[in-house]
Amino acid sequence: MDTTGYLQRYSDWDRMNHWALVILFFCTALSGLAMFHPSLFFLATLFGGGPWTRILHPFGGVLVFVSFGGMYLRWARHNTWDADDRAWLDQAGAMLAGRAHQMPPVGRYNAGQKILFWWMTVSLLVLLVTGLLFWRPYFAGYLPIGLVRLATLAHSLTAVALVIGIVVHIYAAIWVKGTTRAMTRGLVSESWAKHHHSRWYAQMTQQKR
Amino acid sequence: MSSLQSLDIAARSATTNPSPSVRRDPEVAKLIDVTSCIGCKACQVACMQWNDLRDEIGDNDGTYDNPRDLTPASWTVMRFSEVELEPNRLEWLIRKDGCMHCEDPGCLKACPAPGAIVKYSNGIVDFISENCIGCGSCVTGCPFDIPRISKKDNKAYKCSLCADRVTVGLEPACVKACPTGAIRFGTKDDMKEFAAVRVVDLKERGYQQAGLYDPAGVGGTHVMYVLQHADQPQLYHGLPANPRISPLVALWKGVLKPLGVLAMIGAVAGSFFHYMKVGPLESGED
Numbered sequence: 001m002d003t004t005g006y007l008q009r010y011s012d013w014d015r016m017n018h019w020a021l022v023i024l025f026f027c028t029a030l031s032g033l034a035m036f037h038p039s040l041f042f043l044a045t046l047f048g049g050g051p052w053t054r055i056l057h058p059f060g061g062v063l064v065f066v067s068f069g070g071m072y073l074r075w076a077r078h079n080t081w082d083a084d085d086r087a088w089l090d091q092a093g094a095m096l097a098g099r100a101h102q103m104p105p106v107g108r109y110n111a112g113q114k115i116l117f118w119w120m121t122v123s124l125l126v127l128l129v130t131g132l133l134f135w136r137p138y139f140a141g142y143l144p145i146g147l148v149r150l151a152t153l154a155h156s157l158t159a160v161a162l163v164i165g166i167v168v169h170i171y172a173a174i175w176v177k178g179t180t181r182a183m184t185r186g187l188v189s190e191s192w193a194k195h196h197h198s199r200w201y202a203q204m205t206q207q208k209r
Numbered sequence: 210m211s212s213l214q215s216l217d218i219a220a221r222s223a224t225t226n227p228s229p230s231v232r233r234d235p236e237v238a239k240l241i242d243v244t245s246c247i248g249c250k251a252c253q254v255a256c257m258q259w260n261d262l263r264d265e266i267g268d269n270d271g272t273y274d275n276p277r278d279l280t281p282a283s284w285t286v287m288r289f290s291e292v293e294l295e296p297n298r299l300e301w302l303i304r305k306d307g308c309m310h311c312e313d314p315g316c317l318k319a320c321p322a323p324g325a326i327v328k329y330s331n332g333i334v335d336f337i338s339e340n341c342i343g344c345g346s347c348v349t350g351c352p353f354d355i356p357r358i359s360k361k362d363n364k365a366y367k368c369s370l371c372a373d374r375v376t377v378g379l380e381p382a383c384v385k386a387c388p389t390g391a392i393r394f395g396t397k398d399d400m401k402e403f404a405a406v407r408v409v410d411l412k413e414r415g416y417q418q419a420g421l422y423d424p425a426g427v428g429g430t431h432v433m434y435v436l437q438h439a440d441q442p443q444l445y446h447g448l449p450a451n452p453r454i455s456p457l458v459a460l461w462k463g464v465l466k467p468l469g470v471l472a473m474i475g476a477v478a479g480s481f482f483h484y485m486k487v488g489p490l491e492s493g494e495d
Contacts, residue, residue, distance in 0.1 A: 100490055140348075156469065
């Protein structure tokens with residue numbers, strides 16, 4: 001296709017990795033939610049009933065962690081915090097009110113995206129460790145009951161936090177028009193880049209010349 | 210393991226609307242008088258026989274406890290404790306361990322599978338195995354360390370207080386087999402009355418701290434003990450002095466479960482209305 005007026009934001013591998021994670025995350029999150037609240041137990045049907053839901057959920061969780069690991073290794077360096085992020089965050093209210101033009105210049109990711117990245121990183125780490133601690137029949141039986149109880153509580157709490165983070169992530173992609181193309185085709189328009197990531201735009205166009 | 214057709218269900222795991230409960234039965238209780246137990250294990254044998262369970266033959270660990278612990282196929286075990294409260298006066302405390310059938314059952318509170326654990330209106334707490342998903346949350350929720358998950362089928366098992374026998378007007382198998390009358394069964398009120406007489410008797414015989422174990426922290430239990438040292442229940446193989454559902458489990462199921470769902474729905478609803486209020490963020494050609 002003609003890519004004039006577009007910039008490459010994500011490589012093929014970035015995107016395959018991201019969408020594999022999406023599928024794994026949905027399977028794991030829905031099976032987890034089935035066991036979280038009775039009103040959501042019907043979701044267990046999607047996985048072949050209660051026992052299968054219980055069996056599959058932790059394996060899905062491990063795959064989510066591994067899959068996110070690939071993205072972490074490639075993107076962590078773009079998500080380090082710098083002084084400009086502070087300024088962006090101070091203006092976050094204006095962003096939410098739809099006045100994006102008031103925002104300070106942004107590099108590859110804005111402060112909100114960076115916070116979400118670390119939110120997901122920390123959540124998944126906590127979910128992995130706590131999940132292992134009460135994984136039956138493999139581990140829970142060998143650990144003190146107090147630890148199993150604490151792990152169960154922390155796992156549920158973190159899962160809620162992660163789901164909320166993902167809702168924000170999905171909504172942001174829908175809200176900011178032109179964003180989803182970055183993950184479906186790997187491309188964003190130059191106009192999108194100029195509006196939302198002007199420092200990254202400058203960097204990319206300099207490289208091009 | 211019992212029937213699902215009962216009309217006297219007081220509570221059902223992972224269920225937010227009322228269970229079939231038009232029929233009310235009087236509250237029952239099993240009273241275990243530790244002071245008249247001789248440790249013969251007839252109750253264990255009767256339990257195996259009625260429930261048709263045969264545990265693996267284990268090994269001896271230097272105590273009389275046989276098997277060493279509760280298992281998916283051993284729903285009750287005699288726990289032998291040798292204590293010397295006064296020098297040179299050995300006391301052999303023998304406690305029949307098993308499900309206490311709490312009025313506020315931690316297993317039922319923790320269970321995520323609808324109808325896998327029920328509490329009947331007579332107070333019996335039973336596992337309905339066909340609904341069990343094998344997650345082990347009942348173990349996490351139990352303040353008495355009772356449920357055991359089978360390695361064979363990943364289902365949880367424990368004493369049913371012979372719910373099947375009680376339903377048709379029989380006493381539990383262990384009660385029937387006890388040769389000294391140390392295990393009794395009846396309405397909870399009757400059992401408390403009987404226990405009170407036993408406690409007076411024990412006090413007259415010098416056990417000033419004798420008393421009934423019916424812990425209030427779990428709303429009382431439908432298996433109660435008469436203890437000669439009711440002030441120190443932990444002497445009886447670690448029977449907890451103040452059992453209650455762990456605050457971690459209460460936070461998980463009592464607070465996080467409803468508020469977590471609300472927060473997640475809130476995030477979705479908030480996003481939707483934000484879009485409708487603020488509208489999409491456009492950037493020219495897109």
